[in-house]
Amino acid sequence: MASASESLNVRNRSLQGLQEFWIKGLLWLSAGFSIAITVVIIVILFGEAIRFFADDSITFAEFFGSTKWTPTVGTTAESKSFGVWPLVCGTLVVTVIAIGIALPLGIVTAIFLSEYAPRKVRAFLKPALEILAGVPTVVYGFFALTFITPQLNWVHQLFFGEEGFAAFNSGAAGIAVGILCLPIITSLTEDALRAVPRSLREAAYGLGSTRFEVATRVVVPAALSGIVSAALLAIARTIGETMIVALAAGSTPNLTVDPRDGVQTMTGFMVQIAGGDFSNFGIEYLSMYAVAAVLFAMTFGLTLLGHRIRVRFREAY
């Protein structure tokens, strides 16, 4: 049968194989690039960490057992103490405060945006959140130092009759990091909620659900894996957040869960060492890599955990 395309010239495809070869190569190269970078980072990180532990004055038992972190005290290895717990504790306090604020607030905001908000409100609220996401973290740091801490002290005075928050404290830093994470959690959660098919919402409405029941019994459970992803991404971001804690949380390694006290986080310590006047080959300099390796292990563990949770609670639709 004669078709319309018969009158056309066939495209010259002789270079097709070569073209395909180059394109394939380029794609492999691009994908390989990010993997290579990751590998290089891990190798350097753990290589230097091993050098740290190879030092005679350092033991695993001290690093993971001692509760004193005084790498900059004195000049001899004997006068320094390398127990990582105060730094881990500082990071965790900030993270718990930040996530404790950002997760509930973010999820509720996302439910509002996706299930309740009229189109006009949404059109206003979404960009507002994106502005929040665009604020440089150093600004949040200043905000915590010069605004949140005084406010916290004001509240403290109201309840206890005296100012209790130190100039640098984990509470203000945690709140600021929470505000930083809010847009991440909100927008990822909202994406997950909106991806739930309309047919499921209709099914729930058709059975006589209220809007709230539709949201909480159908939409949120169906989007749970996305919400868990959002939460874990936010936690990883919080643990790795540096500028805010360096500015507002202080620089005294302190094994305390009291949000009124100053702490040093793992990232805060790294900033102090990398930016300070320390020999590039000294033991305190190498300790930075050991802390970084612990930080990496924590975020990596979180990613794995997140994967497990996602598989376990999946309500695929």
Add this chain to the structure above:
Amino acid sequence: MMTDQPAKTASASAGTPARAKSFNATKHNGETPIIRQSAEVFAERAQNTQLGETAITISNFDARYGEFQALKNINLEIPEKSVTAFIGPSGCGKTTLLRWINRMNDIVPEARCSGKLTIRELDVLQPRLDVVELRRRVGIVFQKPNPFPKSIFENVAFGPRLHYKASRSELADLVEWALRKSALWDEVKDRLKQSALGLSGGQQQRLCIARAIAVGPEVLLMDEPCSALDPRSTLAVEDLIAELSKEYTIVIVTHNMQQAARASDSTAYLYEGELIESGPTHQVFTNPQNPETERYITGRLG
């Protein structure tokens, strides 16, 4: 009791002009089992149809989406405990009409309506109506099976949990009752805790029907419930509809002429937002009063 002459002839012996008219005209081979069965069912219905009291009354009903007028001045009475089919070409407004009966269109921002729509004494369109209670009384089954991504048990228990305080064992009894009623129990009784998404399309649709009847509605709305199903599942769902119509008032939207013919007691034909004809199914199919209805039914329109 409707006793039309042509319909009676159809019931007397297969292959009469009446049957030829309603089925051959829609381009189906009269020899396939489905058609033979439908012919029998249809003929039987023609004999036995006895429409009861009016359950749903629709009068001077208009509906619009924004500027677009979807329905114009609909007047229709839907009898209780029987199956009423809405037929008509795509975009004629039959689904819109169906979705106003339980106010599903409330969640469509642009949808508006006027006129009167009552279920028994209940004024469905009053602004202060408790839609939750309305939808408990008027269940709906959608075109594509839409089970929740939860277990089979949780799917059926979803509605009862919203509306009733039931103990664990009462809930289990209710779920079993609904699944038996929707002819699914024997297939799923050993895997109630497994995801409903593992069921076949036909099973999923019957599960959706079980889920709908579990809250104890009086009316069941079905929006093309078989259009996503294979012929075997379609027959299973149709049998179920016939069974359920003994207790429930069922309104079904369908594109499938055979389905309307075999599964419904009365039929309403809509075209471009207007109700062209309504009446007992065998009458509409074998002796349509309006030439347009005849053109659609015989496949020359739509």
